[in-house]
Amino acid sequence: MLPYLSGKFGNAGSRSHIWGRHAAQAVERARQQVAQLLGAGDPAREIVFTSGATESNNLAIKGLARRLGKVPGHIVTQKTEHKAVLDTCKRLENEGHRVTYLDVDGQGFVSPAAVSEAMHDDTVLVSIMLANNEVGSVQPVEEIGTLTRERGVLFHCDAVQGVGRTAFDVSVLPVDLVSVSSHKLYGPMGVGALFVRRGVGARMLAEMDGGGQERGLRSGTLNVPAIVGFGAACELLSSEADAENVRLGALRERLLGGLRESVGGLHINGTTDWSRRHPGNLNVSFDGVDGEALLVALSRSVGVSSGAACSSATMEPSYVLRAMGIDDDRAHGSVRFGIGRGNTPAEIDQAVRLVAAQVQRIRALG
Template structure:
């Protein structure tokens, strides 16, 4: 990777600058310390019920279950461990849809065209299995309205899935209103909350959500571990997607990765303590970045300017003679879309769905901020963007202006 900065950095700023927290976050040192204990001395299998090594691991797993539940207003018994949000989404959608159809309740599913691929591809698999799926088109702001959602429902609608916070443009969907509609119609409601947990307050009971997916590595926890909230409901028993020893109340078989689980628990508890303070700090930094680039010719904010998480700024820029702006930001780690689509050369399907032109979609940059982001970094990035575009127009702007 070429990390050469295009101009002299200000004091206190080192390279490369990381503004891709929407793709992944570093493991918090406090989380890493807790995890290490369960890689060496506390190595027991949580399913071993006949000796202290297993008992210790089981206690740690249950403590972490409570920590994850605590961040989102759930009961510990409603948290199911998975390998990550992709598995959580698959278990939620396939597990619920297959169960509900077997009960004779219907075969119609509803989702949004801008969902994560883990939801969209799962929905396409369910289509091939005989389900009908409606893919709602959001407005130019990236949002679906409760009226639009309600109109898509049919008498045989059994399941809806709507992402809380979009992973590319950061907009916040009206989950509480959609949950109310689903509850009134007896429709199972799933929410991918990967980009919401730890960024905004989440309360599964208030939102009237039945299923909610989480991932640790977006919340300063380890990769390879996630969770699914499954609301206590005797009428809804998810059909397992992994067969084996019947772990996690029969919903997800496999030996529990204790070290990753305790890491996720610690990360979620820490996120809850820092939620308000960090949210305000990052909001101020995002506004500072936007104010530094908003007036440039051809710059376009993608997604709703109001209903979005503080951590995300998705902006389309005019093309440069040397390619996209993202390719000119040497020493600055940003994304041109979501990490799951980073290998694709096609423009972002999310941006196309909200009405961006192919050129605007190809020339979009997702700046995603996190705990390590500083004001010095933000000022440098804004100045660098101004400089690159000014050089493009043959009107140099000194860095730091």
């Protein structure tokens, strides 16, 4: 990234001079790296750079609904999507579109049959994520995509959490639009991409109008250094994914095993069919422990989070856990561990000791 912050500080849209052309070449290389990670065959036409997955989700969903929905249309999604999908859908509802928010089962999976039943003649889009950010459940994207194809409905997938961590290849999967985020795969923050299958872009309305960059779908000067870093991160992820996923799965097993040995009253939130879960995700609740209290106690030593969001005076339990039918007490006690590239077995053991000590302390207080 560094050369593009100094000596090669050209605007990729300024092709009339050498600095601009160098920047443009770097962007095109990054486009190929992103495309390769996703399996996209036509980088120049199919990869649109954005400011991140929030923007990618907005562009995909609003872009399609507003163009195709000259008469308001119908969208199918699920209750456990990220807010960048749910709130985008709510906005469209306010504009007259209809949205079906599908239930998930106790493990966080949506049923392809329910997706199929929810599609009507005016359905313009199905939006279902790849892996859930709180409980790691990997959705049956292939089955859902096959059903959308049969109905001639476009399919958007927020793949932020799953890409590189579970099989995902747009050259074989029936998906039309895919959102990815750089910082979720160790690239810089504030950059992402939307895969737009050939032919689909013409059916979309841009969110951002202006200089016509990114084939008119996303105007604005490109953030060249960030895009270069994003591309490099994608290449690294492609090369390490298989070995790293096995390593992450083993670390998760170590974490779970350690916690189970040192503290009782532990419940796993989400599936224990590990082949259908993000390998770095573990979400658990401890009986008699408030998740927030545990997070506060750990905040300087273990970087965990809960699904709870603080809204005014009340702590709202995670809407994802609620949608899975998990009761409020248990949802309040939930803690989400995300294991990643930098983590070692020694750190996992240390985390187990620290968490166990705090769980015992909090229980003793209660």
